[in-house]
Amino acid sequence: MEIQVEYREAATVVRIVGNVDGLTAETLLAELQARVGEGHVRLVGDLSEVEYTSSAGLRALLSVLRDARRGGGDLRLAAVHPPVLKILELSGFTTILKLYDDVDGAVASFAN
């Protein structure tokens, strides 16, 4: 898994490339928490290159979602592939996470 960070005016975009599983979720969690710790609490997770997540990935997302919202921001997801979306739905995460079709839409949602 690779993580690329892009700072935009309205939000920080974190592009995740590869599987989010028990081997990589800790790295993702640390990276996202570091951004929140720097004050970048408006986060967009670009999942356009993620084809798989397990419950380990969900736990990381929930933890960062909490940190970001407690800091006055949010974690919003963009471009979620159907298999990953299915896992989010089965786990009840689509009721607490905001999802967008693409990164630009997710970033724009923070500007509104």
Added chain:
Amino acid sequence: MSFSRQTTCLATPSSLAVLLAFLDEASREAGLVGEVAFAVRLAGEEACTNVINHAYHGQEPGPISLQLRCEPGQVHLVVEDRAPLFPPEDAPLPDLSSDWENRREGGLGWHLIRQVMDEVRHEPLAGGGNRLELVKRLAAN
């Protein structure tokens, strides 16, 4: 279609990479694709993670054995350990509906296993341990 691959290692966190690589390779060799490959990877990871993180709690880690077996019309994933008996129904129920501040995380792994696989069978192993057999039925073409 007849296919079977098996691996055994010590149920420690560092073994997860070996077990996931085994799952990916065996799944590829078996020709699994799409939803079935996804389900096998997910159920396999969750089951192995449960054994590694919880099964040998409070004692020295023991073995974990993972087998992928394909039969006509269905795929079997078998996970065995030598840990104290733990029927899946004893796992905590997942919290799927609390708000983001109060959402509890336990039980998600078992929940996902039940959702993506068609059958979850558990039985005690002779001499101690658990045998978990997960079945995924293949859609008829």
